[in-house]
Amino acid sequence: xxxxxxxxxxxxxxxxxxxxxxxxxxxxxxxxxxxxxxxxxxxxxxxxxxxxxxxxxxxxxxxxxxxxxxxxxxxxxxxxxxxxxxxxxxxxxxxxxxxxxxxxxxxxxxxxxxxxxxxxxxxxxxxxxxxxxxxxxxxxxxxxxxxxxxxxxxxxxxxxxxxxxxxxxxxxxxxxxxxxxxxxxxxxxxxxxxxxxxxxxxxxxxxxxxxxxxxxxxxxxxxxxxxxxxxxxxxxxxxxxxxxxxxxxxxxxxxxxxxxxxxxxxxxxxxxxxxxxxxxxxxxxxxxxxxxxxxxxxxxxxxxxxxxxx
Numbered sequence: 001x002x003x004x005x006x007x008x009x010x011x012x013x014x015x016x017x018x019x020x021x022x023x024x025x026x027x028x029x030x031x032x033x034x035x036x037x038x039x040x041x042x043x044x045x046x047x048x049x050x051x052x053x054x055x056x057x058x059x060x061x062x063x064x065x066x067x068x069x070x071x072x073x074x075x076x077x078x079x080x081x082x083x084x085x086x087x088x089x090x091x092x093x094x095x096x097x098x099x100x101x102x103x104x105x106x107x108x109x110x111x112x113x114x115x116x117x118x119x120x121x122x123x124x125x126x127x128x129x130x131x132x133x134x135x136x137x138x139x140x141x142x143x144x145x146x147x148x149x150x151x152x153x154x155x156x157x158x159x160x161x162x163x164x165x166x167x168x169x170x171x172x173x174x175x176x177x178x179x180x181x182x183x184x185x186x187x188x189x190x191x192x193x194x195x196x197x198x199x200x201x202x203x204x205x206x207x208x209x210x211x212x213x214x215x216x217x218x219x220x221x222x223x224x225x226x227x228x229x230x231x232x233x234x235x236x237x238x239x240x241x242x243x244x245x246x247x248x249x250x251x252x253x254x255x256x257x258x259x260x261x262x263x264x265x266x267x268x269x270x271x272x273x274x275x276x277x278x279x280x281x282x283x284x285x286x287x288x289x290x291x292x293x294x295x296x297x298x299x300x301x302x303x304x305x306x307x308x309x310x
Contacts, residue, residue, distance in 0.1 A: 138278045145280040148192035150199065150223075150269035152284050154307050155185040155230070157263065158299040159292055164249060164257050169241040176246035180206065180214040180237040184263070189228040196224045197269045204233050204265040209245035213237045213261070257295075263288040263307075285310040 159182040167177035184204060190197050201218035214237030223229055242249070249257065264287050271280040288307035290300055 138274060141273050142278050142280065145192065145195065145271055145273045145278070148190075148271070148280070149282045150197055150267070150284070151189040151191065152267050152286060152309060153187045153189075153304070154263070154286060154288055154302045155187055156299045156301045157235075157290065158183050158185075159297070162259075162292060162294045164246075164259070164294060167239065167241075173241075176242045176249060178208070178213050178237060178240045178242055178246070178259075180235065180240075182214070182235045184216065184233045184235055186218070186231045186233065186267075187228065188223060188231060188267070188269075190223045190225060190269075192225050192271055194225060195271045195273050196222055197271045198222055199231075200268045200270075202266040202268075204235060204263070206235060206237065207262045207264055208242070208259060211240070211242060211245045213240045213242075218265075218267075257293075259292050259294070261290055261292055263290060 159180065161179065161181040163177075163179040165177055166174070168174050188199055198220065199218075199222075200220040204216040204218065205212045206214040214235045216233040216235035218231060218233050221229075221231075249259070267284045267286060269282045269284075272278075273280060286307055286309055288302055290302075290306075292300070
């Protein structure tokens with residue numbers, strides 16, 4: 001389809017564009033039709049006047065009111081100066097007009113740092129609160145566990161063999177010699193309702209006038225909650241020199257020898273209430289006075305008030 005410009009169109013373009021050269025013949029540009037979608041080869045012809053340079057074209061934005069208005073509307077907004085004049089606008093290295101860029105106040109890095117700081121503070125406060133609550137809980141459990149002290153009772157002492165005679169120590173000094181062989185029975189009760197205890201003791205000593213004539217050791221063991229256990233401790237003393245302490249002892253072949261002694265030891269109990277974090281420890285110092293007859297094989301029984309428990 002051919003389109004030609006009328007005389008009125010040519011006359012209207014003549015005053016708006018300065019003619020630097022005589023008018024030339026009109027040439028035509030053939031392009032595919034926009035309305036054809038089925039692939040046919042129909043085309044439309046557009047008439048375009050021939051100019052020497054692009055500056056002479058009526059569509060150049062530098063000439064004509066219509067082009068001037070369209071360019072002004074195209075660069076409106078932030079590219080237009082506040083005074084409305086284009087002549088005073090600055091341009092950059094590429095020829096584009098400069099515009100005033102609004103810079104937002106504040107720094108996003110500072111805001112992120114503030115949020116991170118608040119999160120750290122909240123985490124520290126949560127950890128600190130958990131530690132405080134756990135500490136209070138442990139103190140309550142520890143205080144409750146302190147009331148459950150192991151109960152100890154010395155039941156009896158059986159002396160299997162006892163001999164007192166004259167002799168000499170390892171350096172050859174003459175003195176009285178004492179041999180003792182016996183066993184001590186002890187009862188231990190754990191009243192704790194929610195934890196067991198570890199039981200141990202210091203050496204169990206038989207003392208005569210500040211001289212230890214026999215000793216024994218209680219083996220460490222674990223005792224369950226709300227349970228009672230009887231423990232047997234062997235006490236042995238072999239060729240113990242008495243030195244000056246034995247001067248009051250009268251030795252005869254047929255007469256019985258009665259020796260006043262004192263049984264001393266300390267019982268220790270440890271309860272793990274909350275693992276190794278919360279523990280309860282108790283100590284009971286036990287002292288029992290007694291008299292041993294060298295000719296008797298009967299066990300010495302202790303009453304409840306026979307011993308002192310500190």
